[in-house]
Amino acid sequence: xxxxxxxSLARLMRAPAIILLLxxxxxxxxxxxYYSFLNYNLLNPASTSWAGWFNYQYFYTDPAFFxxxxxxxxxxxxxxxxxxxxGILIALLIDKPIFxxxxxxxxxISPFFVMPPVAALIWKNMIMHPSYGVLADVxxxxxxxxxxWFAQFPLFSIIVIVAWQWLPFATLILLTSxxxxxxxxxxxxxxxxxxxxxxxxxxxxPHMARAITVVILIQTIFLLGVYAEILVTTNGGxxxxxxxxxxxxxxxxxxxxxIGGAAAGGIIAVILANFVAIFLMRAVGKNLD
Amino acid sequence: xGSITLKNVRKAFGEVEVIPGVDLTIEDGEFVVFVGPSxxxxxxxxxxxxxxxxxxxxxxxxxxxDVTDAGPAQRGLAMVFQSYALYPHMSVRKNIxxxxxxxxxxxxxxxxxxxxAAKILNLDSYLDRKPGQLSGGQRQRVAIGRAIVRxxxxxxxxxxxxxxxxxxxxxxRVEISELHNSxxxxxxxxxxxxxxxxxxxxxxxxxxxxxxxxxxxxxELYSRPANRFVGGFIGSPNMNFIEGEDAARHGAHTIGIRPxxxxxxxxxxxFPGTVGVAEHLGxxxxxxxxxxxxxxxxxxxxxxxxxxxxxxxFLTPQEGRIYKFGQDGLAL
Numbered sequence: 096x097x098x099x100x101x102x103s104l105a106r107l108m109r110a111p112a113i114i115l116l117l118x119x120x121x122x123x124x125x126x127x128x129y130y131s132f133l134n135y136n137l138l139n140p141a142s143t144s145w146a147g148w149f150n151y152q153y154f155y156t157d158p159a160f161f162x163x164x165x166x167x168x169x170x171x172x173x174x175x176x177x178x179x180x181x182g183i184l185i186a187l188l189i190d191k192p193i194f195x196x197x198x199x200x201x202x203x204i205s206p207f208f209v210m211p212p213v214a215a216l217i218w219k220n221m222i223m224h225p226s227y228g229v230l231a232d233v234x235x236x237x238x239x240x241x242x243x244w245f246a247q248f249p250l251f252s253i254i255v256i257v258a259w260q261w262l263p264f265a266t267l268i269l270l271t272s273x274x275x276x277x278x279x280x281x282x283x284x285x286x287x288x289x290x291x292x293x294x295x296x297x298x299x300x301p302h303m304a305r306a307i308t309v310v311i312l313i314q315t316i317f318l319l320g321v322y323a324e325i326l327v328t329t330n331g332g333x334x335x336x337x338x339x340x341x342x343x344x345x346x347x348x349x350x351x352x353x354i355g356g357a358a359a360g361g362i363i364a365v366i367l368a369n370f371v372a373i374f375l376m377r378a379v380g381k382n383l384d
Numbered sequence: 385x386g387s388i389t390l391k392n393v394r395k396a397f398g399e400v401e402v403i404p405g406v407d408l409t410i411e412d413g414e415f416v417v418f419v420g421p422s423x424x425x426x427x428x429x430x431x432x433x434x435x436x437x438x439x440x441x442x443x444x445x446x447x448x449x450d451v452t453d454a455g456p457a458q459r460g461l462a463m464v465f466q467s468y469a470l471y472p473h474m475s476v477r478k479n480i481x482x483x484x485x486x487x488x489x490x491x492x493x494x495x496x497x498x499x500x501a502a503k504i505l506n507l508d509s510y511l512d513r514k515p516g517q518l519s520g521g522q523r524q525r526v527a528i529g530r531a532i533v534r535x536x537x538x539x540x541x542x543x544x545x546x547x548x549x550x551x552x553x554x555x556x557r558v559e560i561s562e563l564h565n566s567x568x569x570x571x572x573x574x575x576x577x578x579x580x581x582x583x584x585x586x587x588x589x590x591x592x593x594x595x596x597x598x599x600x601x602x603x604e605l606y607s608r609p610a611n612r613f614v615g616g617f618i619g620s621p622n623m624n625f626i627e628g629e630d631a632a633r634h635g636a637h638t639i640g641i642r643p644x645x646x647x648x649x650x651x652x653x654x655f656p657g658t659v660g661v662a663e664h665l666g667x668x669x670x671x672x673x674x675x676x677x678x679x680x681x682x683x684x685x686x687x688x689x690x691x692x693x694x695x696x697x698f699l700t701p702q703e704g705r706i707y708k709f710g711q712d713g714l715a716l
Contacts, residue, residue, distance in 0.1 A: 285457065286456045
């Protein structure tokens with residue numbers, strides 16, 4: 096009796112939070128869905144009318160659409176590769192007892208505290224700029240022609256910036272996983288004649304599988320929505336070379352003032368994100384149980 | 385083959401000297417137990433032999449070959465860790481085969497050796513399980529299996545039974561002794577439990593603060609302890625020590641009497657005292673007695689010895705069963 100009362104009371108107590116979260120999620124989704132079926136342009140809001148599937152058709156037939164999807168995938172995969180591999184290597188490095196370990200760890204983690212537009216601007220103006228960036232100085236020092244990163248390798252440049260921002264996150268998660276590795280297992284493997292490389296592949300990597308999965312899942316969620324870095328550096332260009340899906344939607348909404356088209360793009364992005372989520376959970380999610 | 389010689393082995397961690405110099409010879413096929421209170425350096429000594437720690441000075445040789453600077457894998461030793469150190473994501477089969485795989489042995493040979501080890505250790509039906517699905521005793525067997533497939537020249541055990549419950553510990557103790565009898569390989573076994581040391585060892589090495597206090601067979605250590613520490617450490621319950629005038633009467637600084645070497649009387653005796661707690665084990669009764677001279681001692685009595693808390697009792701040591709120690713703790 097008491098248990099049942101406690102349970103229903105608990106349900107009652109947590110209902111407001113759950114209802115709030117539900118509204119928080121459902122209302123924007125429903126409104127986006129509704130707008131996506133409207134001819135709704137901010138330049139001419141008076142002539143809003145029912146559009147049927149036109150917005151979807153329009154978005155789908157836009158030549159930039161598939162390029163944007165492709166760019167999104169490359170961006171996500173590129174950043175994941177760099178952060179996972181780089182994160183493992185840095186984690187292995189700073190797991191070793193070294194002088195000033197605390198300072199080194201804080202330094203490694205600090206990029207995560209820089210907000211994306213600021214980080215992107217620093218990279219754009221101080222590091223990758225073709226005339227006064229650090230990389231240009233290095234190129235000049237060796238007598239080479241400085242590279243105009245954002246013009247020549249726009250998507251790659253953005254991958255580098257985003258990877259730089261996410262590397263600390265991956266490192267942090269992987270480091271904690273590394274620290275929970277049992278030292279006696281390592282010693283046992285050493286006695287069993289396993290080389291440092293074998294120990295890494297047979298023990299360390301399987302031990303970190305779960306942490307790597309967490310890194311991949313969490314980062315994918317955020318990487319599908321990368322936007323600020325593109326806005327302040329390449330503006331999606333040249334052409335559509337660095338336009339991802341998020342940025343394409345932004346362009347429809349804020350540059351063309353086409354709310355209906357942008358909403359349709361948003362719904363498509365949600366569907367695609369769910370595809371990616373299902374695929375990821377099938378591919379790596381088994382490591383989590 | 386597996387004779388191990390330590391020559392003046394020293395180990396210091398920074399300023400702290402853990403092992404100030406140990407000389408020890410272990411013959412081929414011996415079951416040697418390192419025993420001592422916790423923090424006495426016994427595990428460190430084992431890890432030095434295994435090569436998991438580097439010696440600060442001195443030399444270690446195995447079968448006459450100097451291995452002081454050899455890595456752990458080159459010494460041909462196998463170790464069983466206290467936490468078992470099984471590889472959690474590999475099946476039992478893969479765990480046992482891991483050292484063979486690392487030695488690049490053929491699949492067929494691996495399979496042969498794994499099934500042989502599994503048969504010895506009764507692990508046949510668990511080969512495809514993961515370590516997480518096994519009980520403590522089974523994990524212990526897998527760890528031993530992983531050690532025996534390599535056919536090492538010596539086995540090193542680092543407190544392997546301390547994570548098991550009491551009943552299982554007794555079983556595994558017997559199993560390890562059986563294993564030693566059938567394999568006839570040198571085994572070095574570290575424990576803080578003197579019962580394990582007494583029951584399993586051919587040779588016991590008693591350590592204190594990194595120093596070897598005494599080396600000898602279990603009965604040798606029991607009947608002729610070299611000093612007060614060894615006397616007090618070997619044997620259960622512990623030896624009783626009496627100092628001062630009463631000891632001087634027997635011509636020693638300290639006298640030690642084992643609990644079973646007391647003659648108990650309710651009328652008269654050398655040491656009068658008061659009975660405290662009586663522990664009835666059925667076959668024996670251990671009496672905790674506060675002597676009038678201030679010492680607290682334990683005496684073994686027969687199972688149905690009729691005394692109660694607070695009773696007066698008189699004790700006399702049996703003739704010739706008194707261990708005498710000098711001022712410096714050494715046996716006289």
